[in-house]
Amino acid sequence: MGNYLSGNQFPVQGKTVVITGGSRGMGLAVGQQLAKKGANVVIIARDQNKLLQALEEIKQAAKDPQTQRFHQLSADLANPSESVRTIDEIVTWNGGHPPDIVWCCAGTSLPGLFIETPISHFQSQMDSNYFSSLYMAHAVMTCWIKTAKQNKTEASGSQPRNPIPPRHLIFTASFLSFYTFAGYSPYSPTKAALRSLCDSLSQESNLYAASYPNEPAIRLHTIFPATILTEAYQAENIIKPDITKKLEGVDEGQTPEAIAMKSIKGLESGLELITTDFLSALVQRSVMGGSIRGGPLRMLIDWGLAWLMGLVMVVVRSEMDRTTRNWGRQYGAAGKTAVNRQA
Ligand SMILES: NC(=O)C1=CN([C@@H]2O[C@H](COP(=O)(O)OP(=O)(O)OC[C@H]3O[C@@H](n4cnc5c(N)ncnc54)[C@H](OP(=O)(O)O)[C@@H]3O)[C@@H](O)[C@H]2O)C=CC1
Numbered sequence: 380m381g382n383y384l385s386g387n388q389f390p391v392q393g394k395t396v397v398i399t400g401g402s403r404g405m406g407l408a409v410g411q412q413l414a415k416k417g418a419n420v421v422i423i424a425r426d427q428n429k430l431l432q433a434l435e436e437i438k439q440a441a442k443d444p445q446t447q448r449f450h451q452l453s454a455d456l457a458n459p460s461e462s463v464r465t466i467d468e469i470v471t472w473n474g475g476h477p478p479d480i481v482w483c484c485a486g487t488s489l490p491g492l493f494i495e496t497p498i499s500h501f502q503s504q505m506d507s508n509y510f511s512s513l514y515m516a517h518a519v520m521t522c523w524i525k526t527a528k529q530n531k532t533e534a535s536g537s538q539p540r541n542p543i544p545p546r547h548l549i550f551t552a553s554f555l556s557f558y559t560f561a562g563y564s565p566y567s568p569t570k571a572a573l574r575s576l577c578d579s580l581s582q583e584s585n586l587y588a589a590s591y592p593n594e595p596a597i598r599l600h601t602i603f604p605a606t607i608l609t610e611a612y613q614a615e616n617i618i619k620p621d622i623t624k625k626l627e628g629v630d631e632g633q634t635p636e637a638i639a640m641k642s643i644k645g646l647e648s649g650l651e652l653i654t655t656d657f658l659s660a661l662v663q664r665s666v667m668g669g670s671i672r673g674g675p676l677r678m679l680i681d682w683g684l685a686w687l688m689g690l691v692m693v694v695v696r697s698e699m700d701r702t703t704r705n706w707g708r709q710y711g712a713a714g715k716t717a718v719n720r721q722a
């Protein structure tokens with residue numbers, strides 16, 4: 380609580396954190412960094428061997444391995460009943476208490492030109508990226524509100540107690556939620572949908588906070604990383620259309636550790652939408668819509684950048700259109716150019 384009042388809006392010491400996709404890449408880095416800050420960590424993914432290996436690495440990073448607790452669960456989160464099952468099991472493991480923080484990192488990317496993409500990929504990308512997060516959100520929010528009801532602390536006109544540290548639900552989207560381009564039609568809509576879900580739930584959380592003023596509020600967040608240098612990124616590059624690689628070439632990428640660190644910093648400073656690099660921060664300002672804004676200073680910066688980006692994005696878009704047309708003239712309309720098909 381001290382932490383909370385003194386400005387850190389994301390204290391994790393002694394809290395129970397669930398990380399979906401915590402067995403590798405960004406999710407694993409998040410698990411290690413939160414363990415280092417004193418959190419109890421539960422990771423969920425499909426591959427059990429990877430989970431066991433990752434759990435060891437997370438334990439090794441722990442601040443106090445004697446008191447912190449760690450757990451892993453194998454589940455395919457594209458299946459809605461698996462989210463309910465895992466949350467139930469975590470509550471039991473956690474002495475009957477719901478987790479304090481759920482961070483949805485699970486996801487995959489199958490880039491491809493639209494008509495070259497098997498129709499089943501559009502559904503499986505939605506399942507893997509959007510629905511896996513939605514199902515988890517539904518399961519854990521249901522659990523949190525059920526607990527609030529059981530505690531019978533509905534608003535009765537009385538003043539709420541001291542500020543209670545909130546619970547947190549975190550989605551992992553992408554730079555591509557804000558701005559997409561050729562080759563990402565199977566993927567970007569799944570991440571844009573996550574941002575919209577976050578905005579919807581963030582508004583709705585006011586309803587719960589007002590109904591249960593003596594229970595922890597639910598805070599929503601979405602992280603928007605650009606390229607993360609993971610094994611998954613190497614794998615997606617094998618199938619990624621050459622034009623897509625060219626268009627995203629300006630982004631050098633960041634390590635999963637750097638992305639995790641910047642995400643946690645954003646959470647600690649109380650942000651709802653969090654970017655982890657400069658380009659994403661700029662492009663975010665061109666599409667703020669009804670998303671929540673920060674305090675007066677941040678609002679001023681947002682507003683200035685939004686004005687600037689209104690102009691800049693016109694240039695960015697037409698530049699990318701020009702690159703794509705030139706590519707088509709030179710190489711034709713295939714994902715892999717003849718040169719790279721042979722390679
Ligand atoms: N790499 C990049 O360039 C970028 C990635 N992102 C997003 O960030 C997140 C992390 O990316 P990254 O670290 O590269 O990903 P990784 O592929 O390295 O890790 C993905 C994790 O999710 C798990 N997972 C995938 N599908 C399911 C499922 N159906 N049920 C349960 N677990 C699942 C994987 O384990 P298992 O396969 O065993 O289930 C693994 O633990 C993803 O949401 C990704 O879309 C955003 C921007 C850029």
Ligand SMILES: CCCCCCCCCCCCCCCC(=O)[C@@H](N)CO
Nearest residue numbers: 488553554555605606615627630661695
């Ligand atoms: C001033 C504004 C200029 C804007 C220029 C646009 C630059 C393009 C940067 C592309 C970044 C792509 C990240 C994709 C991450 C991702 O989610 C995938 N790797 C997953 O498949």
